[in-house]
Amino acid sequence: MNPAEVHPTAFIFVGLTIGGALLSVLLRNILHAVFGLGIALAGIAGLFLYLDSAFLAAMQVLIYVGGISVAMVFAVMMAHTLGRRELLVGRRLLAAIPALGLTFTLALVVLSSRFVGSTGVRPDEATVLRSIGKQLLTEFNVAFEALSVVLLLAIIGAIVVAKERKH
Amino acid sequence: MFNQLFGNIWLVTLASGAVIMGFLTVNALFLVWLERKLSARFQRRLGPTEVGFAGTLQTLADAVKLLGKQLITPRNADKPLYHLAPVIVFMPVVVGVSLFPIDRQLMFVDLNVGLVLVFAFAGIGFIGIFMAGWGSNNKYALLGAMRAVAQNIAYEIPLILSALSVTLLARSMKLSAIVEAQSTLPYLLFQPLGAAIYLIGAVAETNRAPFDIPEAESELVAGFHSEYSGMRFAVFFLAEYSNMAIVSMVATTLFLGGYHGPWLPGYVWFFIKVYGLISLMMWFRWTFPRLRFDQLMSFAWTVLVPLSLANLMGTAVVLKVFRR
Known part of the structure; x- marks a missing residue:
């Protein structure tokens, strides 16, 4: 996409995403950082909406903003010692190494892949929804089922961990 | 709906927002x-x-009183979260209301994924409740917030599953299409179990009695909004009553046929159904005693979730066998 074609609203969402991400990295109170992450995730949902994918935007809000962020807040509160303690600088330097590595890899992947140009036709959201559903259960069925097995394992693991703490 | 009046998208958004807030x-x-x-x-x-x-202006007088009250911020409050919380709780409500078809030609936004969006925005409200409970730096507020979020997550699952059975029937997540599919018979007749599960879940989602443990006054003062005064408290109250309207609008759209009905115009039917459901929820509140927290959670996970899953699968099987 040519930068000149981008509508100004897109920059609001880009700003939200980057600002939220910065907040989540720079804030020293871990709970504030989680809420910063929530802002970044909401910004991404806005970008999906801007790119004409209302379904992805709704899913992003439902799963990441409403689900994952809340789960993270819960986790922070359950680990009660973390509540108001601030993170150490040394740990941050340690965390920077994998973060930079991941950023580098992702940038490499994005820059080296070839994107199919836009056809200029706005896809109808209903047909998009239908084809997502069809493809998930046909072409990508194996990946879909594998993901559900992984999630099931995660749930069982969580139950086992929670049960052990009780005794 | 304002597209004919104002051409500009910003003006349309502003006008719609003003109408919804009003x-x-x-x-x-x-x-x-x-x-x-x-x-x-x-x-x-x-x-x-x-x-x-008949006391109709009483709440207006109360609102004026709340506007004039002093805003107290606890000294050790987590200030950014404390101040942001009422905004975060109220914001999704405004978006939520804009998604419903009030009459054939009367709705603010008509999206193909309207149903998903309603539930998605309901989820944002939980974060606001958490911010309020944590930001207040008060143990009762924090306990109330944790209860509220645990309860909302638990009851959201049967709520969404029962709504999914309706999308199977209507073959669409577009709210206007779901209403149009009920032009002859409301889905209540095909989905009695789904509707019952939805109603129970909706009462729990709005944190109302008999599911009002997040703000059980005998245990937790007022729960997550204990430390809020004046207009900030009023915003939480506004959000709570708006949420009642939203869950009733979802139920009206999904199970009661939305604006369909004989003789009267569509929007009148829509509001009759919505306020009828709200009155039913109020009736529940003043009839049933409050549940204990563990009873409430085990009821959600061991009764409602399996029932709604069975309802969803049963609907899918029946549709597969009998349709076409």
């Missing part, structure tokens, strides 16, 4: 009055009678 304010004023009147009648009292006809 509606929500009037709605809350009316519902608080209705709740006080109904609760009084259930307890053989009269309720407000002095201000206006």
Whole structure:
């Protein structure tokens, strides 16, 4: 996409995403950082909406903003010692190494892949929804089922961990 | 709906926002009055009678009082979260209301994924509740917030599953299409179990009795909004009553046929159904005793979730066998 074609609203969402991400990295109170992450995730949902994918935007809000962020807040509160303690600088330097590595890899992947140009036709959201559903259960069925097995394992693991703490 | 009046998208958004905010304010004023009147009648009292006809202006007077009250911020509050929380709780409500078809030609936004969006925005409200409970730096507020979020997550699952069975019937997540599919018979007749599960889940999602443990006054003062005063408290109240309207609008759209009905115009039917459901929820509140927290959670996970899953699978099987 040519930068000149981008509508100004897109920059609001880009700003939200980057600002939220910065907040989540720079804030020293871990709970504030989680809420910063929530802002970044909401910004991404806005970008999906801007790119004409209302379904992805709704899913992003439902799963990441409403689900994952809340789960993270819960986790922070359950680990009660973390509540108001601030993170150490040394740990941050340690965390920077994998973060930079991941950023580098992702940038490499994005820059080296070839994107199919836009056809200029706005896809109808209903047909998009239908084809997502069809493809998930046909072409990508194996990946879909594998993901559900992984999630099931995660749930069982969580139950086992929670049960052990009780005794 | 304003597209014909103003061409500009920003003006349209602004005008729609203003209309929705106005509606929500009037709605809350009316519902608080209705709740006080109904609760009084259930307890053989009269309720407000002095201000206006049958006390109708009582809540307006209360609103003016709340506007004039001092805003108190606890000294050790987590200030950014404490101040942001009422905004985060109220914001998704405004978006939520804009998604419903009130009449054939009367709706603010008509999206193909309208149903998903309604639930998605409901989820944002939980974060606001958490911010309020944590930001207040008060143990009762924090306990109330944790209860509220645990309860909302638990009851959201049967709620969404029962809504999914309706999408199977209507073959669409577009709210206007779901209403149009019920032009002859409402889905209540095909999905009685789904509708019952939805209603129970909706009462729990709005944190109302018998599921009001997040703000059980005998245990937790007022739960997550204990430390809020004046207008900030009023915003939480506004959000609570607006949420009642939203869950009733979802139920009307999914199970009661939305704006369909004989003789009267569509929007009248829509609001009759919505406020009928709200009155039913108020009736519940003043009839049933409050549940204990563990009873509430085990009821969600061991009764409602399996039932709604069975309902969803049963619907899918019946549709597969009998349709075409």
